[in-house]
Amino acid sequence: MGSEVVEKSGGKASFDVGAAAELVEGLRGAFAAGRTRSYHWRQSQLQGLLKMTEEHEQEIADSLRADLSKPEFESFVYEAAMLKNSCRLALKELKRWMVPEKAKTSVTTFPSSAEILSEPLGVVLIISAWNYPYYLSLDPVVGAIAAGNAVVLKPSEVAPATSSLLAKLVGEYLDATCIRVVEGAVPETSALLEQKWDKIFYTGNGRVGRIIMAAAAKHLTPVVLELGGKSPAVVDSDTDLKVSCRRIIVGKWGCNNGQACVSPDYIITTKDYAPKLVDAFKHELEKFYGKNPLGSKDLSRIVNSNHFSRLSKLLDDDKVSGKVVHGGQRDESELRIEPTILLDVPRDSLIMEEEIFGPLLPILTVTKIEESFDIINSGTKPLAAYLFTNDKKLKEKFVTCVMAGGMVVNDTTVHLAVPTVPFGGVGESGMGAYHGKFSFDAFSHKKAVVYRSFMGDAALRYPPYTSLKLRLMRALITGRLFTILGAIFGLSSD
Known part of the structure; x- marks a missing residue:
């Protein structure tokens, strides 16, 4: 053909x-x-x-x-x-x-x-x-x-x-x-x-x-x-730390090395839990990509030099100087950037003002995990939002209060593989779904199609209009006439 x-x-x-x-x-x-x-x-x-x-x-x-x-x-x-x-x-x-x-x-x-x-x-x-x-x-x-x-x-x-x-x-x-x-x-x-x-x-x-x-x-x-947009991942302390890290890693770096619209763009967790989370990330990342991730065959490269320069600019911003707690190495000749984690980056830094679309993962910290809701909702509506927790009430609040194109609880990106739910954004993250x-x-x-027969052609709808026709039409529209007809003819109101 x-x-x-x-x-x-x-x-x-x-x-x-x-x-x-x-x-x-x-x-x-x-x-x-x-x-x-x-x-x-x-x-x-x-x-x-x-x-x-x-x-x-x-x-x-x-x-x-x-x-x-x-x-x-x-x-x-x-x-x-x-x-x-x-x-x-x-x-x-x-x-x-x-x-x-x-x-x-x-x-x-x-x-x-x-x-x-x-x-x-x-x-x-x-x-x-x-x-x-x-x-x-x-x-x-x-x-x-x-x-x-x-x-x-x-x-x-x-x-x-x-x-x-x-x-x-x-x-x-x-x-x-x-x-x-x-x-x-x-x-x-x-x-x-x-x-x-x-x-x-x-x-x-x-x-x-x-x-x-x-x-x-x-x-x-x-x-x-x-x-796209800045899709957040909220990590509660009441979670399975190892599984949460592995699922965030595969959603971030295992999806085209962060070059995916549904990749976690940043993490929000509590100040007390952040050190444990960072340590777990370091451990799992080394298991997945080795001590030299720039040479890993399991990581995609950055697509071209323009995007490499854009990502380098985010890393070189003065406002995030000293915030890298893991990674940060780059190879411009090979267009490779290793998985990089930044802790406590300012919310007005470049890396938090635009979609990252690459292997950089900032972590924001809050005193109470519920503060993450306001942080997410203060920005544009993301394409996806992720929550990791065992707390049932927190799950319910997150689903109810956070606005996003789609959500996953205790995993990342897997909603793409569920064809019975729509995939799409809202607001700045898109319109329509598929x-x-x-x-x-x-x-x-x-296309709406209504079929009628030639039966039941009531004079009520035709001129000349009379006060009686108007009263009957009022009764019809308000349902009172149908109640009367139903009683007479046994019609259902459904």
Whole structure:
């Protein structure tokens, strides 16, 4: 089913606004012809994605190694396996998702029936991120295909090896009349954003998210923004210290060496408990990554020199001088920074003012653990918030009082692997959600359909209006008339 792939600027063909318009016009033609709407088409494309991932798992790992020096374990667990799980779930549930949902009607439309039909939006644009460039590119595509849309995928140019692989494989395994890949950087993305889309799905940072929204506003295009933020981890003294540290470590440094939107960005704990926590981190980090973590094959490198310089600037800030209690070593030639812990950093330091997105982990201390709630809520709403405690009341307060896109108690990041709950941000950390059925819904319009027969055509609703009709209508709307009718005819008020 594969054919042509749109190539990036500087390749065999340039991609400008004219090319983008031609691309979208072709996809709209295929969508208008109904090509994407059938269950069979959706099923075949999802099967194609699954087969593509299964047959090219090593190539995927190789491209991720080239782009990020990502360990093969992480490539499999967090990218290939998660994408395959998304495909399998969609294939299993697709028929059920496509069935119209029955809805109740009211006495005002009696006799009638109603349903909610999940209708594809049309032609959608998906702009992906570089940190999980395979999974974050294709997981939204799973939802878009399942919902019956035509799709343009724009992978991140910051992960060029994976972008190139996606362009090649998607062209080979999927229907190129309805699903296309556009490679490139800012010029190509800008050309795409000039077009009218039926939805734009963007994964990345808030700065670009604002650009996406501004472009979408020109055409009143709805958007899903999967952004980031400073996701906190609150560690209570009433916890399993070893397990808590190990789970924070894998969520921070075991997820792309901190280059993940849901990685713990900073920790809050009590002054009394902080020394024990730091010691436990040091012990577990050495067990995981050895005495020379800069040489560990189990840690990803920083993606490029720009991000390396940005992270170095956070470490070199005068306000955090002397706050490093573990790590801090850097190798600019290899773009590597070892796991680094900083204790009692000022809240007005650079490292606390922006999302870190790297292997640096500040620890803030408080007198009482409940003080962490106000600290978290005083900033923008994070994408994720984590709590480690055995205290039942503290768990309840945390879930009730702390505002965040999602939460995990006594672990980090694992909510991404639960397809029955939505994944998404709130406020500065994003809008909209996906995963599982929520991905299908994100790319669907919920169309209300009400069915009536020609029976029961009451004169009450038609002119000429009389005082009697008004009294009857008042009784109908307030429910008194329905109570009377129910008593006469045995109708239920449900």
